[in-house]
Amino acid sequence: MDYLSHIYLPGAVALWSALIFALATMWGYALSLTAPAGDTGALTFARRSYSFFALAIFLTAFVLSMLLMARDFRVEYVFQYSGMDLPGYYQLAAFWAGQKGSFMIWLFWGTMLGLLVRKTTGKSEPAVMGIYTLTLLGLLLILVRENPFVMLSRTPVDGQGLNPLLQDNWMVIHPPIMFIGYAATAIPFSFAMAALWRRKYDGWAARAFPWALGGFLVLGTAILMGGYWAYKTLGWGGYWGWDPVENASFIPWLFGTVLIHGLYMERTKGRYRRANYVLTFLTYISVLYGTFLTRSGVLADFSVHSFVDLGISGWLTLLLGGFMLLGLYLIVTRWKEIPTAPNEDPMLSRGMFLVLGTITILIAAFVITAGTSAPLLTRFMESQSQVGPSFYNRVNLPIAMLVAFLLAFVPYLTWKGNPASEILRKMALPIAFSVIVAVAAAVWRVRDVFHLIFILLAALALATNLQKTIDKYRAGGFKAMGGYLTHVGVGVILLGIIASSGYDQSTKVTLTQGAPKKLDGMTLTFKRFIPRQGREKERMEIEVAGAGRAPFMVYPKLFVNDRTRQTMVNPDIKSSPFQDLYVSPIEFDPGQPRLELAKGQSGQIGDMEVRFVRFNLEMDGNAVAALNAGHSSTVGAELAITKAGRTFNVTPVYRLNPATGTVETPPTSLPGGGTITVAGINTGNGAVQIETTGVASPMKLSIDVTRKPLIQLVWGGLYVVLLGGILTMIQRFRQARVLDRLEA
Amino acid sequence: MKIKKNRIYLFGILLLVAFAGFSFTAFKDSMTPYVSYDRAKEGDRIVQVAGALEKGSYSYAAARESLFFTLQDPKSKQTLRVRYKGLKPANFEDAISIVAIGHYDEKAKEFEANKLLVKCPSKYQGAEVEKTYS
Numbered sequence: 001m002d003y004l005s006h007i008y009l010p011g012a013v014a015l016w017s018a019l020i021f022a023l024a025t026m027w028g029y030a031l032s033l034t035a036p037a038g039d040t041g042a043l044t045f046a047r048r049s050y051s052f053f054a055l056a057i058f059l060t061a062f063v064l065s066m067l068l069m070a071r072d073f074r075v076e077y078v079f080q081y082s083g084m085d086l087p088g089y090y091q092l093a094a095f096w097a098g099q100k101g102s103f104m105i106w107l108f109w110g111t112m113l114g115l116l117v118r119k120t121t122g123k124s125e126p127a128v129m130g131i132y133t134l135t136l137l138g139l140l141l142i143l144v145r146e147n148p149f150v151m152l153s154r155t156p157v158d159g160q161g162l163n164p165l166l167q168d169n170w171m172v173i174h175p176p177i178m179f180i181g182y183a184a185t186a187i188p189f190s191f192a193m194a195a196l197w198r199r200k201y202d203g204w205a206a207r208a209f210p211w212a213l214g215g216f217l218v219l220g221t222a223i224l225m226g227g228y229w230a231y232k233t234l235g236w237g238g239y240w241g242w243d244p245v246e247n248a249s250f251i252p253w254l255f256g257t258v259l260i261h262g263l264y265m266e267r268t269k270g271r272y273r274r275a276n277y278v279l280t281f282l283t284y285i286s287v288l289y290g291t292f293l294t295r296s297g298v299l300a301d302f303s304v305h306s307f308v309d310l311g312i313s314g315w316l317t318l319l320l321g322g323f324m325l326l327g328l329y330l331i332v333t334r335w336k337e338i339p340t341a342p343n344e345d346p347m348l349s350r351g352m353f354l355v356l357g358t359i360t361i362l363i364a365a366f367v368i369t370a371g372t373s374a375p376l377l378t379r380f381m382e383s384q385s386q387v388g389p390s391f392y393n394r395v396n397l398p399i400a401m402l403v404a405f406l407l408a409f410v411p412y413l414t415w416k417g418n419p420a421s422e423i424l425r426k427m428a429l430p431i432a433f434s435v436i437v438a439v440a441a442a443v444w445r446v447r448d449v450f451h452l453i454f455i456l457l458a459a460l461a462l463a464t465n466l467q468k469t470i471d472k473y474r475a476g477g478f479k480a481m482g483g484y485l486t487h488v489g490v491g492v493i494l495l496g497i498i499a500s501s502g503y504d505q506s507t508k509v510t511l512t513q514g515a516p517k518k519l520d521g522m523t524l525t526f527k528r529f530i531p532r533q534g535r536e537k538e539r540m541e542i543e544v545a546g547a548g549r550a551p552f553m554v555y556p557k558l559f560v561n562d563r564t565r566q567t568m569v570n571p572d573i574k575s576s577p578f579q580d581l582y583v584s585p586i587e588f589d590p591g592q593p594r595l596e597l598a599k600g601q602s603g604q605i606g607d608m609e610v611r612f613v614r615f616n617l618e619m620d621g622n623a624v625a626a627l628n629a630g631h632s633s634t635v636g637a638e639l640a641i642t643k644a645g646r647t648f649n650v651t652p653v654y655r656l657n658p659a660t661g662t663v664e665t666p667p668t669s670l671p672g673g674g675t676i677t678v679a680g681i682n683t684g685n686g687a688v689q690i691e692t693t694g695v696a697s698p699m700k701l702s703i704d705v706t707r708k709p710l711i712q713l714v715w716g717g718l719y720v721v722l723l724g725g726i727l728t729m730i731q732r733f734r735q736a737r738v739l740d741r742l743e744a
Numbered sequence: 745m746k747i748k749k750n751r752i753y754l755f756g757i758l759l760l761v762a763f764a765g766f767s768f769t770a771f772k773d774s775m776t777p778y779v780s781y782d783r784a785k786e787g788d789r790i791v792q793v794a795g796a797l798e799k800g801s802y803s804y805a806a807a808r809e810s811l812f813f814t815l816q817d818p819k820s821k822q823t824l825r826v827r828y829k830g831l832k833p834a835n836f837e838d839a840i841s842i843v844a845i846g847h848y849d850e851k852a853k854e855f856e857a858n859k860l861l862v863k864c865p866s867k868y869q870g871a872e873v874e875k876t877y878s
Contacts, residue, residue: 370771371771387776
């Protein structure tokens with residue numbers, strides 16, 4: 001019973017009932033698999049159990065949110081991630097700020113998606129939903145073990161607060177969307193494994209296709225948001241850093257990309273029938289593997305934001321290993337039975353190019369997986385290693401070039417294969433366009449031959465697909481253009497990446513207040529420091545002139561979080577159509593420094609040189625005697641100050657009342673204005689700390705100024721990809737519904 | 745037709761092997777192993793070293809924009825003098841652990857860091873604040 005007294009029961013009971021209902025669901029679906037035709041009792045039981053399971057999960061999440069809203073610090077999770085000063089809005093972000101909450105939100109979305117998946121399964125419901133529930137059960141077991149409702153033995157008055165870095169609008173929206181994407185990868189996996197298990201190899205692809213597209217879109221959106229967050233608010237200087245946590249979401253997305261092409265091939269040409277089982281497997285397993293890498297603590301020393309070990313490595317390994325074994329067992333034992341169509345496509349055909357494209361993206365996914373796993377792979381070698389961003393950039397450059405090349409030709413290739421002359425004739429306009437773009441790039445700044453070829457191919461991919469999108473739109477409206485539109489977006493993104501990452505210019509510079517400083521063609525002036533106003537944090541006003549436009553101001557932020565004393569940085573970005581000017585503060589010197597001086601030592605404050613001569617213990621009777629007697633004791637610090645060639649002496653005092661513990665440090669006026677104060681005495685080494693006000697000491701600000709050409713193309717291209725994906729998904733959901741009518 | 749197809753496959757396999765070789769070299773080149781200070785002092789390659797900032801050991805030469813400090817291995821208590829050319833990272837003084845990536849400079853008897861990863865005490869499980877973006 002001791003355990004029960006340390007747990008918040010309403011939440012825990014909901015969680016435990018979820019476990020019971022999940023098991024009941026699986027039992028029900030298992031029974032209905034063997035039930036004679038027409039006997040739907042077990043199926044009804046399973047469906048009801050699933051509904052109760054979903055209700056229990058909903059309640060679990062609801063209770064956790066309520067505890068956060070109520071700031072109930074008895075609960076450890078609330079204590080760890082919330083605080084009295086945390087605005088209500090961010091209480092939601094606290095939900096998924098920690099390990100347990102992240103698994104909770106993942107499970108929550110997975111369960112809710114299951115309610116929808118159930119409606120799209122047709123006759124395969126028992127097997128698909130059985131396996132799907134099994135994937136949820138894995139997450140649920142982790143939560144039952146790492147219960148988020150554990151209570152502390154005392155009731156703290158305040159929580160530890162949410163990390164200030166996470167107090168951001170993006171934190172409210174980015175993680176939950178990411179977890180919808182993660183949860184969605186289990187859906188095609190369940191369809192595929194169920195098909196293998198039941199040896200019913202037809203039909204699942206059509207049903208899983210829209211879900212695969214949906215997962216791809218949601219995950220893509222989440223990645224886009226993460227990049228935006230890193231770039232716009234966190235001041236990491238870029239949108240992508242090949243960090244393990246970033247890679248952990250990107251790898252499943254790449255596998256998902258291959259999967260949707262595989263499913264497209266299966267639907268249109270009956271090809272990829274074996275490969276698609278492997279692809280659903282890879283997509284789902286890579287999510288589990290990424291979770292294992294980033295949550296088990298194996299990368300703790302290597303990532304900016306990996307979580308430390310919570311003692312769940314064992315569970316994660318079990319989950320990963322279990323689903324890998326299940327998937328591999330089903331794939332291997334059924335492999336020979338899966339019907340296939342032989343590849344008889346000629347080289348210059350759409351089918352062949354699709355095969356090459358999928359292989360290329362698969363290679364990218366595996367290479368990135370290998371890079372991310374480097375600390376694991378090198379664990380047993382002489383020294384544990386990680387690989388830097390240079391690895392990913394170097395390896396992915398040729399891959400991206402090949403992808404662009406293949407994309408450029410796909411629109412005008414036919415399934416049966418057509419002669420090169422015909423393809424080139426249709427591509428005349430795009431080829432002209434890409435050559436112009438490449439020449440323009442060479443005239444601009446690009447000298448690297450590989451980069452020029454890259455730009456040529458990316459522009460070609462953009463242009464041929466755009467031409468085809470327009471053709472398709474003219475012929476059939478929005479319906480048929482989705483895929484090509486997505487490929488237009490890929491071309492645009494590739495151009496944006498090469499320009500903004502390969503040709504950015506970054507300079508670190510220290511500005512003195514009011515003094516203009518020239519920096520390649522621009523004049524930067526640090527105008528003023530704007531103190532905190534309400535919830536608006538401290539800002540720096542910097543004027544930028546001569547950047548090819550009228551002078552404008554940028555306002556990067558740099559402030560110290562009240563609670564954690566962490567220095568926080570918010571860059572300011574001035575976007576123009578062709579480039580972003582990215583200004584990120586590094587260090588701010590407020591210009592009124594404290595000095596700690598030992599006896600005889602000197603230091604500089606503004607235009608004054610201050611030398612600490614000695615302590616004067618006889619300012620108001622003997623200071624030591626007064627202190628011993630328990631009376632108010634006064635110590636003076638004799639300072640010799642040299643300013644504009646003249647030296648004068650001042651003796652500011654430090655008065656301590658040992659009875660009350662109060663300290664008085666009256667400011668002493670300086671000739672020519674300003675005051676000087678003894679801020680403290682270091683009894684350890686006999687040094688004095690002094691502080692000045694009103695002394696001409698200019699503020700200094702160090703900033704990082706980066707110009708990122710054409711970065712808008714990265715965002716714009718991603719939007720185009722997502723738009724194309726949405727159009728395709730709507731189309732595929734419609735087709736899957738037709739299948740239901742056929743089955744009925 | 746059959747022979748032509750085989751040739752295409754062969755070409756594809758060769759291409760794959762070439763790419764695998766390329767990836768492997770890129771992998772080895774950009775590998776920065778975590779090493780002990782003794783190993784780092786051999787100075788033959790880019791490595792990363794980690795340690796705590798020895799109290800009061802840092803100085804910043806503003807004119808040269810260079811940061812000097814001493815790292816101490818929490819276990820062996822060995823120390824390593826580090827030089828970093830660049831502006832002092834925010835929160836540097838509060839760092840609980842610093843990772844320096846670079847190589848050992850034999851002449852200056854210092855570790856020359858090209859990149860610093862400053863880990864600050866943080867409640868967010870392992871959410872260190874420093875940029876790893878370069």
